[in-house]
Amino acid sequence: MDLVNHLEGRLLFAVPKKGRLLQASLNLLEGADIQFKRENRLDIALVKNLPIALVFLPAADIPTFVGEGRVDLGITGYDQVQEHDAGVRALARVRRMSNEWDPARAAASAKPQGCETVMDLGFGSCRLQVQAPAKGDYAEGKDLIGKNIGTSFVHLAHEYFARLELEQEGVTDPARVEGRKLRTKIIELSGSVEAACALGVADGIVDLVESGETMKAAGLKAIDTVVETSAILIKSKAPSNPGLVELIASRLRGVITAQRYVLCQYNVPRAKLAEATKVTPGKRAATVTSLDEEGWVAVSAMVEKKRIAPVMDELVNVGAEDILVLDIHNTRSS
Numbered sequence: 001m002d003l004v005n006h007l008e009g010r011l012l013f014a015v016p017k018k019g020r021l022l023q024a025s026l027n028l029l030e031g032a033d034i035q036f037k038r039e040n041r042l043d044i045a046l047v048k049n050l051p052i053a054l055v056f057l058p059a060a061d062i063p064t065f066v067g068e069g070r071v072d073l074g075i076t077g078y079d080q081v082q083e084h085d086a087g088v089r090a091l092a093r094v095r096r097m098s099n100e101w102d103p104a105r106a107a108a109s110a111k112p113q114g115c116e117t118v119m120d121l122g123f124g125s126c127r128l129q130v131q132a133p134a135k136g137d138y139a140e141g142k143d144l145i146g147k148n149i150g151t152s153f154v155h156l157a158h159e160y161f162a163r164l165e166l167e168q169e170g171v172t173d174p175a176r177v178e179g180r181k182l183r184t185k186i187i188e189l190s191g192s193v194e195a196a197c198a199l200g201v202a203d204g205i206v207d208l209v210e211s212g213e214t215m216k217a218a219g220l221k222a223i224d225t226v227v228e229t230s231a232i233l234i235k236s237k238a239p240s241n242p243g244l245v246e247l248i249a250s251r252l253r254g255v256i257t258a259q260r261y262v263l264c265q266y267n268v269p270r271a272k273l274a275e276a277t278k279v280t281p282g283k284r285a286a287t288v289t290s291l292d293e294e295g296w297v298a299v300s301a302m303v304e305k306k307r308i309a310p311v312m313d314e315l316v317n318v319g320a321e322d323i324l325v326l327d328i329h330n331t332r333s334s
Helices: 022-031 062-067 078-097 103-107 154-169 213-217 242-260 270-279 305-318
Strands: 011-016 044-046 052-057 073-077 115-120 126-133 148-151 185-188 204-209 220-229 231-236 261-269 287-290 296-304 321-327
Touching (some): 011 242, 062 073, 062 078, 154 220, 213 220, 231 242, 242 261, 270 296
Antiparallel strands (some): 261 296, 261 321
16 A cells, blocks of 8 residues: 555644553544554554544654654653653754854745644653652752753753752843853753663653652652653644534544543422532533422533542532533533
8 A cells, every 4th residue: 555645635733652651542542533544564544434544753853743744743751742842952052053044944844833732631641750769869850950860851851950050149130041051960861761870871850740750769769850741742834624623623632521521410409409409500500490390400510520429429429419420521611
């Protein structure tokens, strides 16, 4: 199959090819009825029921491909977008320093650069943290100024320690950042960053932390958080098919809403309706219909899944009866 020809006219959608975001991303696509089959060792999959091609890329590369307009949509971590943007800022500073930066030419480029966040996808939550040896003397980020820092997030780490160094020196003018040599040494590592301190490569690290158990096992402790992160949907500033981008976003939003909410239905005396709908206001408003039995109404409302048990308890106290909780498989709502 000539895959290049088959990509003609298709919207390109980047998905993490491995790692902590992959399976949740695939589950989300399945819930949105984006049908595809990924062949072994092939990083492009054609969607059967929509003019879309999925491109499987490292999560760290997706902001670059989306930002340069090479693909239209992407799922990646907020931390990766922030790292990419920090890298773009660093490159711009270098070009300005070397007189290679031409603002007029950059503004006149044929295609807008950069990516936009469409929505938070509600999974993959973790923190990009500064970690140091638990038995060491480092208690704050500023204690690591001038030390060796291991990380795969070199640009965010650079900006973080640049800010700390400026604060320590009492510098308030951001323009004075350019041209300054960082006293803290940022060491780029691509894997097993948590082992850097134990092996003597670094005095501290900047790395992603979920539960913190891995860091604890490595003898590390968190001393600061650089970025709170989760999976997000991003889009190019000039997508090839804006209407299709909005369709995909609407479907994904529906799946996420369905995962967060359940439908609560119950019967309640009309005299208690106001109290009951305070307990279950719904996303916009509760749906209320009259029952054949005089003085009673039936109520339906979406309720956050994590709150449903106490909500049911409160409804019982109000006087509601026949309370049912139904799963929502998909939805379209604002």
